[in-house]
Amino acid sequence: MTLRTQVGIVGAGPAGLMLSHLLHLQGIESVILESRSREEIESTVRAGVLEHGTVQLLTELGLDARMRRECAEHHGIYLRFSGETHHLSFTEHADGRSIMLYAQHEFIKDLVAARLAAGAQIHFEAKATAVIDPESRQPRIRYLQNGAEHELRCDFLVGCDGYHSIVRPAFPADRRKELAHVYPMGWFGILVEAPPSSDELIYALHDEGFALVSTRSPTLQRMYFQCDPKDDVANWSDDRIWARFHRLLETKDGWKPKTGPIVSKSIVGMRSFVAEPMQHGRLFIAGDTAHIVPPTGAKGLTLAVADVNLLARGLDEFYRRGTTAGLDGYSEAALRRVWRAEHFSWWMTSMLHRFPGADEFQHRLQLSQLAYVCGSPAAARTLAENYVGFPMP
Ligand SMILES: Cc1cc2nc3c(=O)[nH]c(=O)nc-3n(C[C@H](O)[C@H](O)[C@H](O)COP(=O)(O)OP(=O)(O)OC[C@H]3O[C@@H](n4cnc5c(N)ncnc54)[C@H](O)[C@@H]3O)c2cc1C
Numbered sequence: 567m568t569l570r571t572q573v574g575i576v577g578a579g580p581a582g583l584m585l586s587h588l589l590h591l592q593g594i595e596s597v598i599l600e601s602r603s604r605e606e607i608e609s610t611v612r613a614g615v616l617e618h619g620t621v622q623l624l625t626e627l628g629l630d631a632r633m634r635r636e637c638a639e640h641h642g643i644y645l646r647f648s649g650e651t652h653h654l655s656f657t658e659h660a661d662g663r664s665i666m667l668y669a670q671h672e673f674i675k676d677l678v679a680a681r682l683a684a685g686a687q688i689h690f691e692a693k694a695t696a697v698i699d700p701e702s703r704q705p706r707i708r709y710l711q712n713g714a715e716h717e718l719r720c721d722f723l724v725g726c727d728g729y730h731s732i733v734r735p736a737f738p739a740d741r742r743k744e745l746a747h748v749y750p751m752g753w754f755g756i757l758v759e760a761p762p763s764s765d766e767l768i769y770a771l772h773d774e775g776f777a778l779v780s781t782r783s784p785t786l787q788r789m790y791f792q793c794d795p796k797d798d799v800a801n802w803s804d805d806r807i808w809a810r811f812h813r814l815l816e817t818k819d820g821w822k823p824k825t826g827p828i829v830s831k832s833i834v835g836m837r838s839f840v841a842e843p844m845q846h847g848r849l850f851i852a853g854d855t856a857h858i859v860p861p862t863g864a865k866g867l868t869l870a871v872a873d874v875n876l877l878a879r880g881l882d883e884f885y886r887r888g889t890t891a892g893l894d895g896y897s898e899a900a901l902r903r904v905w906r907a908e909h910f911s912w913w914m915t916s917m918l919h920r921f922p923g924a925d926e927f928q929h930r931l932q933l934s935q936l937a938y939v940c941g942s943p944a945a946a947r948t949l950a951e952n953y954v955g956f957p958m959p
Contacts, residue, residue, distance in 0.1 A: 574720035581853030581870035582726035583677035588878035615864035617955030637668035646770035659950035697736035752795030760826030777814035843897035863911030
């Protein structure tokens with residue numbers, strides 16, 4: 567079977583779903599192919615921080631009702647080092663802007679519901695397998711669904727299928743550059759059934775490494791500590807995990823995280839990655855397909871939304887006025903924002919982790935940088951304005 571649409575989208579993550587929704591509001595038809603089931607994408611716990619601009623966009627689109635009821639708005643973060651905790655206020659240093667703690671899978675649920683209510687074509691359990699005629703004006707994507715092979719023919723094909731994309735490799739090898747940096751540490755993450763330990767996120771640097779206290783809901787908390795990326799969760803009993811958190815988060819005033827049943831344990835590697843350009847002819851890439859940031863800056867989800875916001879505008883100009891200026895400028899404009907986020911995420915990671923093999927001198931430099939961020943309004947503003955994010959492009 568061959569389907570036909572204006573914009574073919576591979577992947578129903580934040581990038582693919584948001585793009586499809588924005589196009590729908592502009593009267594442009596799209597079809598999404600998603601390899602996983604609806605249940606799976608709606609239950610995979612990943613990101614949790616929404617930048618100010620993403621929240622504003624969701625509000626303008628009328629997609630903010632459940633988020634407003636269930637999210638937690640944060641007006642700053644805590645930085646903890648040398649046994650002391652310092653508050654970095656966004657109200658003071660980012661002109662009153664804030665972030666929202668709202669789990670990515672809840673954001674996905676809202677978008678899927680809005681898309682299906684508008685009659686969208688989302689093909690779940692439809693795995694894209696090959697891009698056909700990538701150079702033509704009607705690229706096609708081959709996909710497998712219910713054991714049968716199908717094709718989707720479109721005017722434009724957008725890869726929103728994450729790092730292991732099948733769309734990105736369809737760009738000719740001599741026209742693309744992939745820049746990557748792999749960090750020598752990973753994050754050991756847990757989900758714990760407990761009330762929040764803190765009213766705002768705590769980023770901690772201890773002599774032995776990094777820890778983060780985050781949240782997903784009033785009853786479910788997300789916590790991470792730095793680990794060897796090749797470690798195995800099987801090596802970590804609950805007691806050993808809590809002992810690690812207590813040590814990395816210890817303060818002079820005896821603060822302790824709230825504990826409870828650990829319902830999930832995982833290890834993620836950390837890397838930075840950018841693919842340039844983000845367009846080849848009628849093929850586009852967005853979100854994690856085009857770039858990965860280490861999670862320390864909490865930028866992945868928002869970058870995905872910012873990409874497709876730009877791309878949707880370019881496609882609107884094309885279908886409404888027949889001009890390609892927006893599409894031609896997409897890659898350059900998106901990459902400007904991507905590189906700012908890449909730098910910020912690398913900087914936060916460098917400041918807050920113990921790097922294997924790094925000496926005491928390096929650690930003292932990190933502590934000095936943290937003290938500067940907490941003590942200087944200019945340095946605090948640098949962190950705050952990057953953390954809450956710049957206006958949507
Ligand atoms: C553990 C973890 C914690 C994170 N924490 C944060 C955070 O706190 N803040 C933040 O901003 N970011 C965070 N991120 C990053 C954030 O989750 C991603 O940047 C975000 O999901 C990117 O959205 P996307 O739509 O580009 O890609 P994805 O969400 O990866 O979506 C891609 C979709 O494509 C589908 N797909 C893949 N291949 C195919 C195929 N061949 N055919 C059809 N479908 C396919 C996948 O099933 C998937 O649903 C975190 C990521 C992880 C893994």
